[in-house]
Amino acid sequence: MLFFNSSMLKNKSISGFRYLWPLHFIEACRPAATRSLPLLAFSLFGVWIMLSFDIFFPVKCILFLSPALFRHALQLNAMGTQRLLELARQMQNLEAFIHISTAYANCVRKCIDEVIYPPPAEPKKLFDLVEWLDESIIQDITPKLLGDWPNTYTYTKALSEYLIQQEKGNLNIAIIRPSIVGASWHEPFPGWIDSFNGTSGIFVAAGKGILRTVIANNEAVADMIPVDVAINLTLAAGWYTAVHRPKNMLVYNCTTGGINPFFWGEMEQYVISTFKRNPLEQAFRTPNAHLTSNYLINQYWITVSHKAPAILYDLYMRLTGRKPRMMKIINRLHKSMMLLQYFSTQSWDWSSDNMNMLMSHLNTEDKKLYNFDVRQLHWSEYIESYCLGAKKYLLNEDMAGIPAAKQHLRKLRNIRYAFNTTLLVIIWRIFIARSQMARNIWYFVVSLCYKFLSYFRASSTLRH
Known part of the structure; x- marks a missing residue:
């Protein structure tokens, strides 16, 4: 959670923001997850919060994707929000409450406006349901x-x-809906990232050569938003909500697809080309991932390029007395890809009128300091920074090790060529030994090559 004090409200620009207190509230906010516990027993610390701050950014959320964790997701993401609203009502000087949602909250719709849609179920009935079931x-x-x-x-x-929407009462609230949050664009450093969530883990798996096939539509929009862009928009929305106090609760779709579209096919090209130029250390195979929207083709490549090499590698690990691990990695990767599949095979249209309106209210200085204009984003440069950031900040790899990593890739390439050639010769020899037709084809090809070489040699002799 983030709080800001009233000093910012004296300014007509966001530059007056004074960042005061980053609070994760891991222990203090835990009671907010259940209805049976009292509301945030903060004691003197809580009293200080309720009296001192004016803008409330409850940015902590729990990314539960598995259906098996429905109760936990409901308690922390929905019931927790209800408790935070109760807390906000007790903050005497509160001017704005900024809720972080997701652009995919209404992903069952293809066109998503900056409005609140009817819920999939009545929240309070679900709260009662999980209490006793x-x-x-x-x-x-x-x-x-x-x-x-x-x-x-x-x-x-x-x-x-x-x-x-139903319980906001007199609270001055805005909702931010970021899409797939990626590495930073500019701040604190280009490509900065500290989590394997979202596309970060996918990029690393592709760079390591583990990920070889992905179910995705090349022409579908990969709606990715840099984390610093999402933060800048959130801060700007907090300022606008507190200072201008709009009559209606505003929703901001923090997306790029409708403004500066980027496609999954482009992402594949940029990621693979970046990791070939700047390889990760100790790669499993050379980076070479392919996108396909065909389920059967994807399953074929999973078997040939994922499971078969993993089984062979684990067999090698067992024979050398080490613990096998590649199949576990592959299985975890497949689970992640199954979760991503829904979002990588289709596109959505998000409106961005409120985001454009907010940008128009910023002065020149604020537009630079709190830049969320994604029209300026160059995707090829951003993806390169993202991949290098994953290498540097997630894997803690030194850029000075790139020459050695390139040498390792060349070694892997030579091993692959040797293996494929050997396998082809073995298979062909088996066919020749068992099939008269295969032998005839082989003799025909050899004879044709011999005649071509003889013709080429004779032509060269005549020229001289």
Whole structure:
């Protein structure tokens, strides 16, 4: 959570923001996750918060995607939001409450405006339901509850938005909906990232040569937003909400697809080319991932390029007395790819009128300091910074090790060529030994090559 004090409200620009207190509130906010516990027993610390701050950014969320964790996702993302609203009502000087949702909260719709849509279910009824139902029963009915929603995260975020609309009362609230949050664009450093969530883990898996195939539509929009852009928009929305106090609750779609579209096919090219120029250390195979929208083709490549090499590698590890691990990595990767598949095979249209309106209210200095104009974003440069950031900040690899990493890739390439050639010769020899037709084809090809070489040699002799 983030709080700002009243000094910023004296300014007509965001430059007056004075960042005061970064609070994760891990222990203090834990009671907010359940209805049975009292509201945020802060004691003197809580009293200080309620009396001192004016803008409230409850940015902590839990990314539960598995249907098996429906109860936890509901308690933390939806019921937790309800508790935070109760806390906000007790903050005497509160001028703005900024809720962080997701652009995919209403992903069952293809065109998503900056409005609150009807929820998939009545939130309070669901709260009562999870209070008394056994966990096994909840897991059994979760698929029916989710309906067309792909996971519990987007589902509970949709509930949270509706809950805020219904229970906001006199609170001055705005909602931010970022899409897939990626590495930073400029701040604190280009390419900065500290989590394997989202596309970061996918990029690393591709760079390591582990990921070889992805179900995705090359022409679908990969709606990615740099983390610093999302933060800048959130801060600007907090300033605008507190200072201008709009009559209606504003929703900001923090997306790029409708303004500066970027496609999954382009992402594949940029990521692979970057990791070939700047390889990761100790790669498993050379980077070479392919996108396909065909399920059968994807399953074929999973078997040939994922599972078969992983089994051979684990066999090698066992023979050398080490613990096998590659199949575990592959299985975890496949689970992640299954979760991503819903978002990588289709596109959405998000309106961005409120984001454009907010930008028009910023002065020249604020537009530079709190830049969220994604029209200036060059995707090829950004993806390169993202990949290098993953190498540097996630894997803690030194850029000075790139020459050695390139040498390792050349070694892997030579091993692949030797293996493929050997395999081809073995298979062909088996066919020649067992098939008269294969032998005839082989003799024909050899004879043709011999005649071509003889003709070429004779032609060269005549010229001289």
